[in-house]
Amino acid sequence: MASEVAQIPAEETPAVAAAEKSEEPEKSAAPPADSAAAPAAAPAVEKAEDADGEKKDGEAGKHDKQQDGEEPKKDEAVAAPVAAKSEAPPAQKFNVHKTNFEKDIIYLYQFSRTPLLPSLSPYCLKVETWLRLVGLKYENVDHKMRFRSKKGQLPFIELNGEEIADSAIIIKELSSKYEKYLDSGLTAEQRNVSYATIAMLENHLIWIIFYWRAKYPDNVLKGYKVNLQHALGLRLPNSILNFFFKITFGRKWFQGTKKLKAHGIGVHSAEEIEEFGKDDLKVLSEMLDCKPFFFGDEPTTLDVVAFAVLSQLHYLSKDIAYPLRDYMTEKCPNLIGHVSRMKDKCFPDWDEICTKLDLNAHIPKPEPETKEGKEGGEQEKSNEQEGTEGDKIEKELEKDKSNEKESTEENKEKEETK
Secondary structure: OHHHHHOOOOOOOHHHHHHHHHHHHHHHOOOOOOHHHHHHHHHHHHHHHHHHHHHHHHHHHHHHHHHHOOOOOHHHHHHHHHHHHHOOOOOOOOOOOOOOOOOOOEEEEOOOOOOOOOOOOHHHHHHHHHHHHHOOOEEEOOOOOOOOOOOOOOOEEEEOOEEEEOHHHHHHHHHHHHOOOOOOOOOHHHHHHHHHHHHHHHHHHHHHHHHHHHHOHHHHHHHHOOOHHHHHOOOOOHHHHHHHHHHHHHHHHHHHHHHHHHHOHHHOOHHHHHHHHHHHHHHHHHHHOOOOEOOEOOOOHHHHHHHHHHHHHHOOOOOOOOHHHHHHHHHOHHHHHHHHHHHHHHOOOHHHHHHHOOOOOOOOOOOOHHHHHHHHHHHHHHHHHHHHHHHHHHHHHHHHHHHHHHHHHHHHHHHHHO
């Protein structure tokens, strides 16, 4: 654009125009052949030269001021906005699902709600519990379980146009960004114990629960009262959706058994796997003992993970037989108390979540304006009606008073005539 502006011919400056004009009288002022006219013409030429000299000086001064920077040239003034336009940065594009995001709002992608549990995924429940415990602003995205992270996982979050996947990495990144460290008060030994116990929960006990779910898919739907129509956002009846769920889950059972065998838990018998789960619960119960939380009076990251995993057992419907849940209820009552304390602390809206299946029950809902307008209009109408009725009553009372006065005056007149 600057080169295009340079090609535009510049206007003539006033000094150049005045110089060209000043040359014309000098040519015409040459002495004629008649020498008698020369003395008369000389004063006229001198006056013309003086006038032209003053013009030249004035115009030259203006030209010098422009060169000194007091008055910008026209071509420079045109080039400035053109250069500014060319330097404008292009709009940034974000490779996220939530393109109309708000700054510093954490958008959480997880599974849909159930009538007994906020999330069937212990990893999803872990992230949401942590977000509530540290008090960060977040919003669940109702994606009907259609989206996965770039790693193919749930949960994942989006923050300021950036995706973060895996529950452990999410908590680590957010803790560093917002300086929310639940384990800052722990000693080095306690942190090591917490790390090892979380590894036991997420890499052993969770896989024992997944083994039961993979083996009994029908009990998963019944035990958590899953509404597939709501969870998937489909119009088909739940009976048809449940049928297809069993078929697809049965096909995935072969893939699931491969994963379970690759993990190592799937090579054992059902009785052996059950014993492994009971041993894990016993260790957790002995660690907790009679404390409200694992390391004292305040919850830490271990309490968050333990709550997310143990809730999957505790809130399973009693109509479904599950020996591991019954063992925790009978032999580890302190773990049941721990789950209840974490629930009351982090999910005061638990009942609302499970009854309404609302992903964002924690966000205040704006009151509808239409109802307020109707109520306000009804109140105004009622006030107007009350006002008109009051006016009518006052008028009737005034009439009664006037009638009484007239009657008393008539009686007085009658008595005087008598």
